Amino acid sequence: MNSTLVNRALKHAEALCRRRGVRLTEQRKIVLRLLCVSDKPISAYELLDRMRGVVKNPAPPTVYRALDFLLEQGLVHKLESLHAYVGCTHPDHPHASQFLICDDCGEVTEVEDAGLAKSLKTAGKAIGFRTKRPIVEVLGTCAQCNAKRDE
Amino acid sequence: MNSTLVNRALKHAEALCRRRGVRLTEQRKIVLRLLCVSDKPISAYELLDRMRGVVKNPAPPTVYRALDFLLEQGLVHKLESLHAYVGCTHPDHPHASQFLICDDCGEVTEVEDAGLAKSLKTAGKAIGFRTKRPIVEVLGTCAQCNAKRDE
DNA sequence: ACCTCGGATGTTATATTGTTACATTGGCAA
DNA sequence: TTGCCAATGTAACAATATAACATCCGAGGT
Incomplete structure (x- = not known):
């Protein structure tokens, strides 16, 4: 930043x-x-x-x-x-975030997919589970590192 | 088990x-x-x-x-x-799991929502991110503990 | 059966992450 | 001012994880 x-x-x-x-x-x-x-x-x-x-x-x-x-x-x-x-990249409002973590360069992108958060919550609710804090961390490689590797 | x-x-x-x-x-x-x-x-x-x-x-x-x-x-x-x-409760095949973790009794439920895993992957792909290991751990309270508390 | 090579284990030490417990300070309100 | 509670200082320690190197053991080739 x-x-x-x-x-x-x-x-x-x-x-x-x-x-x-x-x-x-x-x-x-x-x-x-x-x-x-x-x-x-x-x-x-x-x-x-x-x-x-x-x-x-x-x-x-x-x-x-x-x-x-x-x-x-x-x-x-x-x-x-x-x-x-x-x-936090958008602390304006409470939210459930997901993170894309590049295990090559270490960069982390915070995304806020309300739909995803909701479907997680709904899936839990279906079996009576009350969601407090959903943790979503996706490990992989970012666009930039993918491009570098594919050169 | x-x-x-x-x-x-x-x-x-x-x-x-x-x-x-x-x-x-x-x-x-x-x-x-x-x-x-x-x-x-x-x-x-x-x-x-x-x-x-x-x-x-x-x-x-x-x-x-x-x-x-x-x-x-x-x-x-x-x-x-x-x-x-x-x-692992179903090691038969490789899969991306999600976990519901009760922070009251400590019980953990492994669920395998292929749709969720897919939409995570797709969301990443949209910005060029190549998913390797999606981590999903939902903290909250399980049905049993909710029932107990609501008595 | 013997050898050999690499994967598996033994062993010691240390790195990294996080907490407990208690003393001290500092701001705010009665 | 005083009293209180949140915030900070300080020392020790607990919990999680890895490094480095020695040794063992078992499958495959001869």
Whole structure:
């Protein structure tokens, strides 16, 4: 994400937190910015490293607490299959996302296919299952890497 | 899974491995049996504990190697969101599974919705993404736990 | 039967990810 | 101001997973 978009995303996050009456503190904002700036997912300990220099003595709880908050607010997502985190590309509204994860270049694309989310939910409902959090992470190779390989 | 079904599953796995020319060794069979016997997912270290007494001095690589093999052969699945493993309930054919995970009782239901898998794949294809492994894990509460709570 | 080669296992250590527990700080409201 | 609760600091530790290298064992060729 370029710096203009990052600033916009941060402004947006601030407004959203203000509306909700929760505090987007400095540390939380730092973590959010780090995730937004990167176009690839970042692990908790990688975030920890990148916080040094900005924060005095960051320890694991520092970053995990910030991540917990941001996840709760829907501002970032966790990629379970990578043990890594990404900034949410459209935090405007609560939503169930799906992720396309390129295992070649590592790039992650967040898509929001409401139809897919709905049919998942419906499939569960059919056997009495009440859906809370649907996790969809598709591992494969992105268009760019496919093109490269096919040259 | 009851013992009759477990034995059937093991026989099946043996036949399948023989056909493929790979070796379902004793340790691998032990891990597979442990997973089949349980109706809940088991973590690698829990498997390690349960192997003591059956295997002499099992170490982490012991169980991870067995799991790697079984995963490759499609005989077990990994639940990324739980860091745990389950025996595959229909290993007859390669397939993309989805899992319904009850975060109350811990029970996991494997479903195989080919339509869902296909629409995932198609959605990726639309943007040039080549799907290898689609991960679908739906967190929520199962019918039984919902009933209990609504009493 | 013997050899040999590669896959499977043994063993030790270490890397990576995430949590617990308790002390301290800091903002906000009565 | 005071009191409270959320947020942060700090140290230790738990849980998950892998690396690296030695050894064993079994199928296939001779």
